[in-house]
Amino acid sequence: MILVTGGLGFIGSHIALSLLAQGQEVIIVDNLSNANLQILERLEYISGMYVPFVKIDIRNTPALNKVFEQYSISAVVHTAGFKSLEESVLKPLEYYNDNVSCIMSLMRAMQRTGVRTLVHLSSLAVYGKSSTALMEDMPFNYAYPNPYVKSQQMVEEIIRDTALTDNEWKIAILRLSNIAGAFEHGVLGEFIAPLPKNIVPLAMQVGAMQREFIELRQQANTTDKTAERSFLHVLDCCKAVSLALNWLSTQEHSCEAFNIAGELVSIKQLLDKISEVTQTPIKTIESHYYPNVEFDQLGSSSDKAKELLKWMPEHSLRKTLEDEWRFYQLTLRGQ
Numbered sequence: 344m345i346l347v348t349g350g351l352g353f354i355g356s357h358i359a360l361s362l363l364a365q366g367q368e369v370i371i372v373d374n375l376s377n378a379n380l381q382i383l384e385r386l387e388y389i390s391g392m393y394v395p396f397v398k399i400d401i402r403n404t405p406a407l408n409k410v411f412e413q414y415s416i417s418a419v420v421h422t423a424g425f426k427s428l429e430e431s432v433l434k435p436l437e438y439y440n441d442n443v444s445c446i447m448s449l450m451r452a453m454q455r456t457g458v459r460t461l462v463h464l465s466s467l468a469v470y471g472k473s474s475t476a477l478m479e480d481m482p483f484n485y486a487y488p489n490p491y492v493k494s495q496q497m498v499e500e501i502i503r504d505t506a507l508t509d510n511e512w513k514i515a516i517l518r519l520s521n522i523a524g525a526f527e528h529g530v531l532g533e534f535i536a537p538l539p540k541n542i543v544p545l546a547m548q549v550g551a552m553q554r555e556f557i558e559l560r561q562q563a564n565t566t567d568k569t570a571e572r573s574f575l576h577v578l579d580c581c582k583a584v585s586l587a588l589n590w591l592s593t594q595e596h597s598c599e600a601f602n603i604a605g606e607l608v609s610i611k612q613l614l615d616k617i618s619e620v621t622q623t624p625i626k627t628i629e630s631h632y633y634p635n636v637e638f639d640q641l642g643s644s645s646d647k648a649k650e651l652l653k654w655m656p657e658h659s660l661r662k663t664l665e666d667e668w669r670f671y672q673l674t675l676r677g678q
Contacts, residue, residue, distance in 0.1 A: 349423030351378035361581035418460035431491035442494040475642035506598035515587040520573030525670035532670030550621030558630035575605030576658035602643035
């Protein structure tokens with residue numbers, strides 16, 4: 344049985360459904376801070392299976408211990424945590440408390456109950472560097488002044504230090520690019536909040552005429568002055584998780600990081616593509632002032648994942664955006 348933390352969130356729910364579709368048994372834990380029970384109902388309806396769910400904050404180690412004691416868990420996919428670069432600047436204490444405390448509590452519970460297989464979802468931002476060619480052997484820039492980046496760097500250090508203490512640990516750290524898209528046929532996707540934290544949902548709201556415009560920063564050191572980001576279909580992320588679990592099952596002891604990246608585009612190019620998909624102009628106004636540092640570029644070739652995990656992205660950016668738009672339209676119609 345595989346435990347998915349944060350399993351009712353956007354990425355976690357897709358991973359859970361993907362594992363269920365492969366015949367795996369899954370248990371979900373989530374504190375519902377960024378999710379709701381309707382997603383659990385949808386997972387059970389789509390899969391036709393009962394999906395065990397426990398509402399807990401995984402920082403509550405005694406409660407998490409009981410989950411491990413009650414269920415025969417063989418591996419953990421850790422998707423819980425806060426993930427917004429911009430929001431972390433406004434709420435640094437929350438980001439350190441949530442992200443760092445979560446991994447400490449989770450690994451203590453795993454250590455106590457003898458579960459040693461972990462897939463942790465991290466981010467390309469963890470390097471603290473602006474680049475389109477990020478590599479796993481690059482050292483982190485620990486001076487990068489962003490709480491989310493620092494919290495993820497701390498999390499990875501905790502994971503590596505813990506793995507050194509016990510040669511039974513099998514750990515894969517997946518450093519993801521921006522995730523978008525939806526499950527096939529629009530059966531599951533990202534439930535967009537009224538005030539989204541990410542660019543794709545914001546632009547979708549403009550496409551649906553729920554929002555008049557979005558603010559666009561144009562101070563990046565790139566060709567069109569907008570930041571360049573890598574975008575990955577959520578199902579390609581699910582595939583990477585599945586392949587990582589399979590790869591870990593063949594290892595005796597490992598703690599490896601893999602860059603999992605998709606198509607690199609500038610934000611302006613992204614908005615042009617969203618405009619084509621939604622058939623609506625995505626109006627922008629220039630954001631003249633942003634007081635915090637921002638990565639000009641975040642991208643990677645993912646060569647290590649291709650070599651060891653046999654992973655490659657299968658979905659184009661246009662397909663990713665089409666799937667997300669299809670699901671968003673369904674939710675607007677109450678489906």
